[in-house]
Amino acid sequence: MLVVAFAGQGSQRAGMGSTLFPRYRDVVNCANRILGYSLQDLCAAGGPRLTRTEFTQPAVFVVNKLLYEDTLANDGIVPDVMIGHSLGEINALHATGVLDFEEALQLVKARGAFMAEHNGNGAMVALVGERDQLLHEVSTNESEVYVANDNSPRQIVVAGTKDGIKRLSQRLSLQQAATVIPLAVSGPFHCPLMAGVDDRMGEYLEGCLLREPCIPVVSNYSAQPYRSDVMRTWLAKQVVSTVRWLETIQYLSGSGPLAVREIATSPVLTPLIEDCLKRMRESVMP
Missing domain, CATH: 3.30.70.250 (Malonyl-CoA ACP transacylase, ACP-binding)
Known part of the structure; x- marks a missing residue:
């Protein structure tokens, strides 16, 4: 089973996207219009601004999208399931057709703003x-x-x-x-100190059209595939809840051997996934 895994915050690097931005000008111009600033300049400069969640999230989301588009164009992969770590989950939902690019980036922009305004100190x-x-x-x-x-x-x-x-x-x-x-982050994310952000996310998501994913996406919140009846709730609760990454890999491994393709500027999820799978193999050895 081929799993595509999108990285989230923490994968950002100064200079990321530099070889992709010139080749995907329409996507980048659309992103700059929605965000109101130049992603190229933000990513080229790096520094403290790129670690502020209201800037990190849109930057990582767009670069992930371009990396995935490049992967499809070059390798023609056909994933069986998608996962994403925290923010990366929105990349997975976009890639499977739940949200189009503009809708997904608007959501990411709102998510970053909500989390920045309520950083929990x-x-x-x-x-x-x-x-x-x-x-x-x-x-x-x-x-x-x-x-x-x-x-x-x-x-x-x-x-x-x-x-x-x-x-x-x-x-x-x-x-x-x-x-x-x-960790170089601007708040205590995925914990009760962010309480209230889930309510704001829930209210925002009420105005979004969420389509059925064309292939399964496993949720950080539940470690189970998204369903239409719980999609808004799980996506909103994700920001104040534990990312259940180990359980996600355990769930996927129950379907047989996994091949994982990470979409990230630098590999941050692959070592974690390999550690999970190694421990599971050891646990069944005689």
Whole structure:
């Protein structure tokens, strides 16, 4: 089964899209009109502005779209299912016909603005270590820290208040229980500190025409394929809920061997997916 996986925030790089923008001028011009600024200039400059979620999200979404268009043109792949990590899920929904490009970019623009306006004054870090131990530490010792991304057997991402993240990071470092990697993000995404953003997303989505996907898209919120009756709810709740990436890979692997094609400026999801699959293979070895 061929799975296409779109990366989200964290995959952005200065200079991304530079070879694609000249070849997809109509798409880029349309994006610049919707956004009100030059994506080419934003991506070329990089720096702090590209890490602000209201700019990161549109930039990553458009570059992902161009990378996927290029992949289709060059390789002619035919995916069986699509997934996306956080923001990348909107790329998957666009690629499967749920939203056209302008509708999807308008949604991404709104999503970035809502999340920027309600940033929760928090922080996020990636924790590399044994997942079960890390989950125990978060659930038993920190009331101000939440699992934002359940990525693999060896990595989770947590979000929370700056003080809570600092306490947890110091404790895990002293215990040598995890490698702590601060993330260059502008808020504590995918956790209850973003409460209210889901309501605003829900209201925005009420005005959107969401079509049936032409191939399945597995939701971050549920780790199950999107259905028309829950699409708006799951897409809105995603921004305040854990990205269930490990469960998503487990769900997909139940259908047989996976071949994964990541769509990203740099490979951020492939190592996580390989870690998930490796641990699953080990668990069934005699």
